[in-house]
Amino acid sequence: MKVVALAGGVGGAKLAEGLANALPAGNLTIIVNTGDDFEHFGLHISPDLDTVCYTLAGFASPDAGWGRADETWAAMDNVGRLGGPIWFRLGDRDLGTHLERTRRLKEGQPLSDIVRDFSRLWGIQQLVLPMTDDPARTLVQTKDGDLAFQEYFVRRRCEPAVTGFKLEGGNSARPAPGVLEALARADQIVVCPSNPWVSIGPILSVPGIQSAIDPEKAVAVSPIIGGRAVRGPAAKMFAEMGFQPTAAAVARQYQRVVTHFVLDTEDSVLESEISNLGMQVLVTRTIMGGLPDRLRLAKSVLDFVGHHHP
């Protein structure tokens, strides 16, 4: 069985790790948001790709949700002493990834080639693909004006009220090689519990990707539980965009993308509301701690869709 997952950062990476372990090597393709990639200190940073790869490789920081475990901070300490910006913390090991990725990009190599090689060297046995090799950057439209994603997310700590989102360069972005092929042959497509506005939205905005998803085979896992995002600003964004931040609002947002929806047990009261949208609903525990949780949820999701589309 071939499965494709769409993922952003931490929540997406957790379920992606569960799926990677639930499926034979080579049966999973993870399409990762690159809308919040940015240049910092002259280096190309791909936060979501790194979170997904570090998680699959087993060396993600267990606490921070970003960066690597057993990290040191000598470079950043020196940057701080020189009066430089330290709002985006780059660890020393992590810097090696940015250095080599930047070097290869400057040689003209596509990001997808670089990610494939890095993944292999890190022992990752599933395929990780950026949504696109082209520059396409999430712009958060706020009451304080348009902000680049990291500007909004890290420097402004998600404080400005959002009024909309834009994928700059999105119109001319092409899906990375392998993305449409993986979606076309997928038996199941899993929209991971990532932020619908700034993680999954950018992936779906790359021309050709959303139309390559067969909603009958697609399932989304809600990143909002009990009216709160498990992590990050998703709930705040729903509220500022005029929607009550619930799993039902997430389901409505994905109405043309998926026909299956996974709801946390805490939100079981929303089951009929989501069913009324014409979706199959699975109610299960979706909060993920370590690998056992991730694997259990991955298997539940695969069984759920497999039951309807065997």
Added chain:
Amino acid sequence: MKVVALAGGVGGAKLAEGLANALPAGNLTIIVNTGDDFEHFGLHISPDLDTVCYTLAGFASPDAGWGRADETWAAMDNVGRLGGPIWFRLGDRDLGTHLERTRRLKEGQPLSDIVRDFSRLWGIQQLVLPMTDDPARTLVQTKDGDLAFQEYFVRRRCEPAVTGFKLEGGNSARPAPGVLEALARADQIVVCPSNPWVSIGPILSVPGIQSAIDPEKAVAVSPIIGGRAVRGPAAKMFAEMGFQPTAAAVARQYQRVVTHFVLDTEDSVLESEISNLGMQVLVTRTIMGGLPDRLRLAKSVLDFVGHHHP
């Protein structure tokens, strides 16, 4: 008394440290070669500026002659694991310098402003100036073709026989702000024991610098002792360029730049040959270990020129 020193990497940095300690704060300006600056991993690297600044700040690596003491290598280890180039070793602390310098250069700030700020924050009490803020890169012409300096120096380990040198972009490079002013008001100008071809040569090739040097006030310290370079490929370069690699060859190379020359006791036999070029010659011990050696040589050099031009 106002003094200007011209310096490249390790040897120059040692005498510069001696001069910095021999003179009151603010009385020394060190003009540093930037001909071997290069871009690596997207970062702007200034090897000689960093060697000089790290040495003056007291945190140069005592062994390697480049980089910082108490350095860690997490970033480079990761680059190596990813199959990237590790021939130019960037330590983790050192990376902080390159990151912040690159960030500020990309904002359009001149290198000389950045160096001035870094120096101040590192507690350096003399003025360090790049020879130019403009791109001017040393090209080593060899039997294997033209090589960028680091390509020749680090990757090829100075193996290809040199046929000449070129400062690419040199014609349109302007001396960094402060360089000509410092030379104009200098009571003494010290050409440090750096490589004449690839450290001092590029500085003198920036239009306006050589003509701002009054040879009557200028002294050079030989980087070649007993027919060998104290460090690096200077002797090999002299030989390949068709000159017997001796301190006398260095003196001839500087004949239009200085009227004073400092010779190691080991080379005292060359004293009359160099005197015959019309130069005042000081014979003294020029090999420098730690700060006491550097300070002693600095004081000898200052006294020597001061004696003739009090």
